[in-house]
Amino acid sequence: MSDVNKNIILAEEYSKKKKYKKSIESWEKVLTTDPNFSTGWKTMGQVYEKFIQLEKWEKALECYEKALQINPQDADAKRWKDQLQSKIQNLGPEGLKKLRKEEKKRRKEKRGTIEIVLIASVICSLILGITTTVLWFLTGLKSQMIWLIPTGFLIGLCVPMLILIIGIIIRDI
Numbered sequence: 375m376s377d378v379n380k381n382i383i384l385a386e387e388y389s390k391k392k393k394y395k396k397s398i399e400s401w402e403k404v405l406t407t408d409p410n411f412s413t414g415w416k417t418m419g420q421v422y423e424k425f426i427q428l429e430k431w432e433k434a435l436e437c438y439e440k441a442l443q444i445n446p447q448d449a450d451a452k453r454w455k456d457q458l459q460s461k462i463q464n465l466g467p468e469g470l471k472k473l474r475k476e477e478k479k480r481r482k483e484k485r486g487t488i489e490i491v492l493i494a495s496v497i498c499s500l501i502l503g504i505t506t507t508v509l510w511f512l513t514g515l516k517s518q519m520i521w522l523i524p525t526g527f528l529i530g531l532c533v534p535m536l537i538l539i540i541g542i543i544i545r546d547i
Contacts, residue, residue, distance in 0.1 A: 377403075377407065378404050378407050378408060381400045381401070381403045381404045381407075382400070382404055382414070384396075384397075384400040385397045385398075385400035385401045385404065385417070385418075385421075388400060389421055389424075392424075394421050394422075394424050394425060397421045398418060398421055398422065401414055401417065401418035401421065402418070405418065410444050411444075412440075412441040412442075412444035412445040412448055412451065413441070415437045415438070415440040415441035415444065415451070416437065416438055416441035416448065416450060416451040416454065418437045419433075419434040419435070419436075419437030419438045419441065419451070419454060419455075420434070420454065421434075422434035422437060423454075423458060429477075431458060431461075431462060434454075434458055435455060435458060435459065438451045438452075438454055438455035438458070439455065442455065495535055
């Protein structure tokens with residue numbers, strides 16, 4: 375099985391699982407290899423349309439247009455392009471304004487979550503560092519427990535960062 379076919383299968387599987395970013399990445403690989411594959415362009419347009427974001431809808435329109443340049447007789451690409459243009463026009467100026475406002479809000483919420491996790495990692499690091507230092511002094515085993523201080527700080531930084539990375543990966547998938 376060729377890489378193109380593998381990427382087509384992957385793209386379709388990602389779409390079924392609603393992992394649209396991954397699906398688009400797979401379609402982009404297919405279209406890099408075969409830029410005249412009109413079905414790939416129109417299907418990637420369909421995936422972009424799944425995002426309820428104006429900038430993604432604009433990319434969907436570009437994909438449909440590319441499919442129509444390659445195959446002007448493609449009824450699906452024409453219909454989907456017309457439907458999306460109609461959807462955007464039907465939103466009107468107020469609807470477009472509302473959609474853009476919602477997009478900004480989602481981006482701010484995403485940034486806010488990352489900032490909270492970073493602050494939590496610093497606080498965890500400080501708490502673990504202070505705790506290990508106090509234990510070090512209380513036990514009186516200063517020479518044997520010297521490794522606890524850097525270990526506490528390291529755990530305090532690593533655990534929240536791993537949580538952050540896992541959260542970003544899950545959100546992007």
